[in-house]
Amino acid sequence: MKFGFIGTGSMGSNLVQAFVQSYAMQPDHIIVSNRTRDKAERLALDCPGIHVADHNLETARKADCIFLCVKPGDFRHVLDEIQDVVRPDQYVISITSPVMIRDLEEHLEGKIAKVIPSICHAALSGNSLLIPGTRFSDEDTQWLYQLFSCISEPLYIDEAHTRAASDLASCGPAFLANILEQWTRAAVKVTGLPEETAVSLVEQMVIGTGKLLSENGFTLQSLQDRVAVPGGITREGLHLLNDAFTPCFTRLFQLTHMKFSEDLHKVQQSFQRAEKKL
Numbered sequence: 001m002k003f004g005f006i007g008t009g010s011m012g013s014n015l016v017q018a019f020v021q022s023y024a025m026q027p028d029h030i031i032v033s034n035r036t037r038d039k040a041e042r043l044a045l046d047c048p049g050i051h052v053a054d055h056n057l058e059t060a061r062k063a064d065c066i067f068l069c070v071k072p073g074d075f076r077h078v079l080d081e082i083q084d085v086v087r088p089d090q091y092v093i094s095i096t097s098p099v100m101i102r103d104l105e106e107h108l109e110g111k112i113a114k115v116i117p118s119i120c121h122a123a124l125s126g127n128s129l130l131i132p133g134t135r136f137s138d139e140d141t142q143w144l145y146q147l148f149s150c151i152s153e154p155l156y157i158d159e160a161h162t163r164a165a166s167d168l169a170s171c172g173p174a175f176l177a178n179i180l181e182q183w184t185r186a187a188v189k190v191t192g193l194p195e196e197t198a199v200s201l202v203e204q205m206v207i208g209t210g211k212l213l214s215e216n217g218f219t220l221q222s223l224q225d226r227v228a229v230p231g232g233i234t235r236e237g238l239h240l241l242n243d244a245f246t247p248c249f250t251r252l253f254q255l256t257h258m259k260f261s262e263d264l265h266k267v268q269q270s271f272q273r274a275e276k277k278l
Contacts, residue, residue: 001029004063006056006078008034008043011095011117012069015151018121020047024150033059035074056081065091066110072098072263076270079107086110091140097162098263101133103271111135113144116162118170121151127169128152131159163260167253175252180206 003025005012016032019025027049033056034040044050053059060066060082070078075096086092092110094101095117104112112133120126128148132141148154157165167175184198212218218226228234 001064002031002062003029004031004033004053004059004066005069006033006059006066006082007069008032008040009069009071011119012067013039013043014119014122015067015069015095015117016043016047016050018124018151022124022150024147031059031062057085061085063090065093068092068094068096070096072096072267075099075267083107091144093144097166098260098267100264101131101159103267105133105135107271111140114159114162115144115148116166116170118152119173124151126152126173127155129157129162129165129169130154131157131162163257164253167256171256
């Protein structure tokens with residue numbers, strides 16, 4: 001099977017490299033194209049054997065499975081480029097959350113699915129969020145699950161939950177890294193702990209915590225209960241964090257959903273403008 005990737009930005013490149021690293025795809029079975037050719041060529045240097053197409057049309061024609069890894073604002077243009085060459089037997093997988101499956105199925109002949117990936121796939125970890133379209137058979141859905149099992153723990157979700165699930169699985173690593181960075185800075189500022197020591201302590205703590213959750217049977221709640229004895233320092237800290245983070249995370253979901261709604265509206269407008277021109 002030939003795999004085509006239209007868009008080799010951060011997430012598109014991350015997907016290609018993860019699939020190659022996991023041996024789920026052979027480089028000489030991958031075709032890539034990008035608005036800025038230099039980015040595609042850099043990816044080909046990292047994964048020797050990848051073919052860099054001259055344009056998106058070439059990628060769509062030659063691939064059996066097309067990954068659309070483009071920003072919401074560029075999506076309409078890409079669809080206009082490839083819609084005449086996409087075949088009913090091709091898989092078309094979008095990783096752009098505010099582009100709805102119903103719109104893709106209206107404009108493309110292929111078997112459509114939406115998959116929200118994560119930077120964690122670079123470590124062959126994390127969840128990939130799978131949303132098969134109406135043209136996916138049970139066999140197609142199983143194939144999609146097996147493909148992403150090579151680089152992640154796939155999870156089927158309802159398209160209506162795309163934003164919330166993406167906040168946790170896809171945006172989550174950046175949010176968590178930011179919280180840990182602020183925690184580290186506070187330790188340095190308040191206590192005078194050397195920065196390199198604080199960073200090392202936090203990094204190793206995160207690695208260990210991940211192993212406790214994934215390998216030692218702990219849950220988020222049982223881990224807190226195990227560490228925080230009644231009346232102890234950890235319990236006092238948890239009281240503070242509950243008071244501080246509850247409104248913060250509520251606001252975070254409100255903010256991301258607001259941005260998602262704006263992006264969704266812009267994408268819908270781009271489809272409507274294109275239809276008026278026809």
